[in-house]
Amino acid sequence: MPVNKVTFYLQTADRTRKAQVTFPRSMRVRDVVRTSAHRWFMSRHIDYQVANSTTGTVLLSNEQLLPERVHNGDVLVIQPFPTHGASITAIRKY
Amino acid sequence: MQEEFRHVEDRYARHRLIEGWDQERLAAAKVMVAGAGAIGNEVIKLLAMMGFGHILIVDFDQIEITNLTRSALFRDKDFGRPKAIVAAERAREINPDVAVAALQGDLRFDLGLGVYRSMDLVIGCLDSLDARLALNRACLRAGTPWLNGGIEVTVAEVALFGAGEGACFECGMSPEMWERRARRFSCTGLQTSLPDAKMPTTAVMASVAAAYLVQEALSLLHAGSPAEKEGLRFSEKITISVQPYDTGTYALPRNPECLAHEPINAIHVRTETPSEVTVLDLLSLAGRPNGIVELGFDLITELACVHCGHREPFIRPLDACDENLLYCEKCLRDSRHPETVSWLDSDHPLSRVPLAELCIPEHAVLGIKKDGARTHFQLSGRPIWPQEGV
Numbered sequence: 484m485p486v487n488k489v490t491f492y493l494q495t496a497d498r499t500r501k502a503q504v505t506f507p508r509s510m511r512v513r514d515v516v517r518t519s520a521h522r523w524f525m526s527r528h529i530d531y532q533v534a535n536s537t538t539g540t541v542l543l544s545n546e547q548l549l550p551e552r553v554h555n556g557d558v559l560v561i562q563p564f565p566t567h568g569a570s571i572t573a574i575r576k577y
Numbered sequence: 578m579q580e581e582f583r584h585v586e587d588r589y590a591r592h593r594l595i596e597g598w599d600q601e602r603l604a605a606a607k608v609m610v611a612g613a614g615a616i617g618n619e620v621i622k623l624l625a626m627m628g629f630g631h632i633l634i635v636d637f638d639q640i641e642i643t644n645l646t647r648s649a650l651f652r653d654k655d656f657g658r659p660k661a662i663v664a665a666e667r668a669r670e671i672n673p674d675v676a677v678a679a680l681q682g683d684l685r686f687d688l689g690l691g692v693y694r695s696m697d698l699v700i701g702c703l704d705s706l707d708a709r710l711a712l713n714r715a716c717l718r719a720g721t722p723w724l725n726g727g728i729e730v731t732v733a734e735v736a737l738f739g740a741g742e743g744a745c746f747e748c749g750m751s752p753e754m755w756e757r758r759a760r761r762f763s764c765t766g767l768q769t770s771l772p773d774a775k776m777p778t779t780a781v782m783a784s785v786a787a788a789y790l791v792q793e794a795l796s797l798l799h800a801g802s803p804a805e806k807e808g809l810r811f812s813e814k815i816t817i818s819v820q821p822y823d824t825g826t827y828a829l830p831r832n833p834e835c836l837a838h839e840p841i842n843a844i845h846v847r848t849e850t851p852s853e854v855t856v857l858d859l860l861s862l863a864g865r866p867n868g869i870v871e872l873g874f875d876l877i878t879e880l881a882c883v884h885c886g887h888r889e890p891f892i893r894p895l896d897a898c899d900e901n902l903l904y905c906e907k908c909l910r911d912s913r914h915p916e917t918v919s920w921l922d923s924d925h926p927l928s929r930v931p932l933a934e935l936c937i938p939e940h941a942v943l944g945i946k947k948d949g950a951r952t953h954f955q956l957s958g959r960p961i962w963p964q965e966g967v
Contacts, residue, residue, distance in 0.1 A: 495734075496732060497731065498823075498935055499925060530754045532751075534816075534825070534827045535827075539826060539830050540827055540828045540829075541749065541814070541828065541830060543749070543751075545751070545752070546830075560825075562732075563729055564749065564751075567772065
């Protein structure tokens with residue numbers, strides 16, 4: 484595994500989307516969100532936050548995927564940022 | 578000989594059976610609930626039942642028919658009444674031991690920082706980003722811990738923030754979120770008049786979020802120090818999903834570029850209310866007649882039409898107004914421009930106007946600046962709970 488890349492599991496909070504991904508370490512968290520939102524047809528009406536569920540920490544939007552923050556095999560979860568009492572993404576669930 | 582046991586139980590007898598429970602601590606607690614919507618209703622209900630002694634409910638909104646599916650404290654007959662007032666009435670019915678105060682107003686403009694300073698805890702049950710940002714900054718400046726609750730249809734989230742070195746709510750804001758927020762304001766700084774989006778939600782997630790929020794309030798009040806606190810640590814959040822069932826706690830990192838962590842030095846508490854003093858008076862009381870009084874927000878002082886030249890005195894916080902204000906009734910077009918100030922000195926014509934008329938709320942904390950040095954003064958006001966004082 485090249486040291487300038489990291490492979491981890493990426494999933495949405497509702498676990499309807501999950502993938503093993505390999506990204507450059509220089510990639511910023513906001514670009515992970517942007518790429519995922521595009522490929523997974525996630526709602527563009529809400530904001531997202533990325534949490535590393537393996538280490539129990541939230542990653543800031545402008546952070547890079549540095550070795551001290553994201554390890555190979557970690558599980559990163561894309562969570563809706565709670566800017567409202569409720570979001571409009573999950574309206575299709577019922 | 579048969580022994581006789583007589584159980585004399587009070588309202589809180591079952592609480593007292595819990596090891597370490599301190600009902601007197603709860604009775605002395607002062608808690609602000611910001612927002613009396615779906616989550617706020619559940620939080621207020623729990624706080625009242627459990628005997629949290631002093632509850633301040635803040636909400637600017639009125640009850641709509643759609644609130645009734647998620648708001649245990651509201652009834653059909655309450656349609657159109659202020660949420661804060663009705664929630665306070667129902668909380669008093671639930672538990673007459675509890676002192677409940679209500680403020681129908683906007684926490685951004687109608688609540689002085691002194692009110693936040695007097696609280697043991699603020700529980701944010703809000704439905705907008707702007708309100709959360711304002712609450713976060715107020716609590717940071719006041720040094721008061723606060724809890725943020727948020728929900729969507731199948732996920733709830735609760736975060737605890739303190740006034741220390743850790744992350745605050747604003748630290749989690751991404752550039753995209755700032756951009757999205759900026760789109761809600763016109764180039765004049767006024768809010769666009771587009772209607773807010775309607776948010777789908779159920780009482781289930783509101784109840785889940787409220788249960789965690791109140792449990793965190795219990796943990797915080799019972800802890801002798803932050804290190805002894807059970808549950809969330811400061812700058813930590815818990816997410817609870819019910820589809821699929823899942824919970825997780827996450828540490829929130831501090832953003833070194835976050836601008837919200839502005840320290841506030843010693844505050845001089847005054848006995849004068851905003852109705853009783855002017856900018857001139859305050860500068861004199863501070864012994865800095867050549868200083869400036871920082872309002873802490875942009876205040877519109879005048880509306881001027883760039884087309885017909887008509888000028889009209891107008892006093893309101895900029896953020897409290899929307900772009901409908903730009904419409905000039907003289908020339909029937911959106912051609913007015915708001916003149917604003919964020920500080921006043923002794924030369925300004927408004928320096929002789931009582932501060933209350935400049936939208937300064939009771940218990941406000943104002944900065945007085947001269948030669949780069951800043952002093953803070955807290956004004957007085959009516960007591961929040963009449964029998965207690967602030």
